[in-house]
Amino acid sequence: MGMFKRSHKVVLAGLAALAIAGVMTGCGMSGGDQKQAAASGNGQKVELKLAYQLPAEHHLSKSVEKFAKEVNERSKGQIDIKVYPAGQLYNDQNMNDALMSGGLDIGMNSTARWSMVVPALKVLDMPFVLTSYSAVDNALDGDLGKALNQEMEKKGVHPLIWADYGYVQFCNNVKKIEKPEDFQGMKIRSYSETSADIIQALGASPTTMSSSEVYMAIKNGTIDGQSSGQTAILSRKIYEVAKYLTVTNNSYVEFLVSMNDNSWKKLTPEQQKIITDTAKEIQDEIRKETKAEDERCLKELSDKGMDVYVIPKDEIHLWQEATAPVVAKFEQEQGDFGKKLVDDCLKASAAAKD
Incomplete structure (x- = not known):
């Protein structure tokens, strides 16, 4: 009888161990994961x-x-x-x-x-699809963010x-730019393939170069202007060689x-x-x-003598029309998925309060 009780306890212990192992396996935990979880739980x-x-x-x-x-x-x-x-x-x-x-x-x-x-991330560089800070927040907290997260996880x-990081603007040392057609005939520094496409769509000639070359290139007349965020314009002292700043908020970095x-x-x-x-x-x-x-830098750039022009909200559609070929190229490359990503951005912009 005593031997039966001892055997019975051994069987029950074995069944319990198997049950625990089954639960952990059912939760998707491998042997290595189980050890890691146990070690972490023990304060490792x-x-x-x-x-x-x-x-x-x-x-x-x-x-x-x-x-x-x-x-x-x-x-x-x-x-x-x-x-x-x-x-x-x-x-x-x-x-x-x-x-x-x-x-x-x-x-x-x-x-x-x-x-x-992850080519889908190029949607953030698309011109004038995310038209305000709250639009960016709405998009990344919503459907756009979910879709991009899934692409990263793959x-x-x-x-x-x-x-x-902030919005991208244009500055130059030739003339005040208020409309897309004002870019005609200008040489503008670009920082990426999409940036070059945007500049070309606006009627200017893109020139790709590193940020460290921009100051002297504008000063020497190699280029007329450049595309970057206002924080970079301030920190690199581009305001010393470029008088005109156009706040387009065209792409978000x-x-x-x-x-x-x-x-x-x-x-x-x-x-x-x-x-x-x-x-x-x-x-x-x-x-x-x-x-x-961004707001602080704009004010400081103005204080340092730059002629700052902010495009009115009711004229954004003119810039969207001018740069539509850039968005179309992205949608063609990414197919229906690309079109959905752009739609997610536009919906977020439409729902934005600022």
């Missing part, structure tokens, strides 16, 4: 490498540093994000490969760089923060803080929540900071 620290290539003093860099600091503190030692700034670990050219392969856990890079891997990358999907899946649900909640807070802060920074 998770170390993550985060890299970005912008200068450490840039406002987006400061936001990413704050994100890492907040996660480390809120996890109470469970997560340790080590930050490698200003291209110390990876630059913008090799960072995406490192993220997709798992050589890097978290990275911040421009969507312009990511669009070489590449083994989990998006964390859509980090606003985004950076993306994203995480290798395998690194993400190794975290416990509690750790994932800490990262997700912190990322959302930082994203909201970046949005406010970017808009405020």
